[in-house]
Amino acid sequence: MKPVIDYLPEISQAVIERQVRRGKFIIADDEPEKVCTQCDESWPLTSEFWYGESSSQTKTHSWCKGCYLSTRYAKRRAKRGGNE
Template sequence: MKPGLMERRLANGKAYLDSELGLQKWCSHCEEYWPQDTLFWSVSSHKQDGLQCWCKACQLEHKRNKRQAA
């Protein structure tokens, strides 16, 4: 993660530190916090933190809905 990114995200509410789970990241789709690791987030080389902005569960739901609509 780039320097200063974590501080900005903590300040604007897009992340928070949990004493048990560590750094949590905000999913912009389901609007919930999830642990910031690849178990909950897909990798994206285009994002500053290296992870997608939607959690894996939201991405999967979106793909299913898109497939059913076709």
């Protein structure tokens, strides 16, 4: 067996399997990827694509970094535009 790759979160195999059954993770090239609830794209479980969320069962934010950042920036832009 190959070694477990260095995921951002420490997700147990049982959790991964449960998430795959629910359609929240997919297995791509033998590696689990998490599906973003915002953009519906799947991304590898690394800090490049996800923020950590310790209270979550999957230890990651439910949105990928791209969605999270774009929403945050959009909000900030809207706030600035609305108040000035």
